[in-house]
Amino acid sequence: MVQHVRAPLDASFAALSDSTRRGVLEQLGRADASITELAEKFHMTLTGMKKHVGVLEQAGLVVTKKVGRVRTCKLGLGGLEEEAAWIERYRQLWDARFDALDKVVEELKRKEKVDGQKKKQ
The missing domain is CATH 1.10.10.10 (Winged helix-like DNA-binding domain superfamily/Winged helix DNA-binding domain)
Structure with a gap:
């Protein structure tokens, strides 16, 4: 492994x-x-x-x-710089994933709204 x-x-x-x-x-x-x-x-x-x-x-x-x-x-003198950097890399990854998810949700909401307006007509 x-x-x-x-x-x-x-x-x-x-x-x-x-x-x-x-x-x-x-x-x-x-x-x-x-x-x-x-x-x-x-x-x-x-x-x-x-x-x-x-x-x-x-x-x-x-x-x-x-x-x-x-x-x-x-x-200790070392602090937690390396640990914070490791966490930051994953925070950025998750932020990017949540941003992409937000775009998908907004697109679905937009499509739902358009489809709802089409049904009313």
Whole structure:
């Protein structure tokens, strides 16, 4: 089987598929936070949050730094440019398809109106 989607996109979209991880990204967009702070904010165990942060870190969406016993998390430097570009290509494709569908619907409406006028005569 041929793989068309590259591994980094797979990792990013897999990481973004979980609402907790999306919430962590939103939180880190406001301020850096320790794993302990994130676990408390999301009402989960430290182990559970470590797993979520690990997935985000593997996808390059989060970076962590350990100072003493505290591991601080912040948004990764890569951003989501490649993912946004991938989504944009498909948005443009669907926009073109919807535009074509609109033309078909308008043509059908026009024909229906003409046929309706012919029947009245």
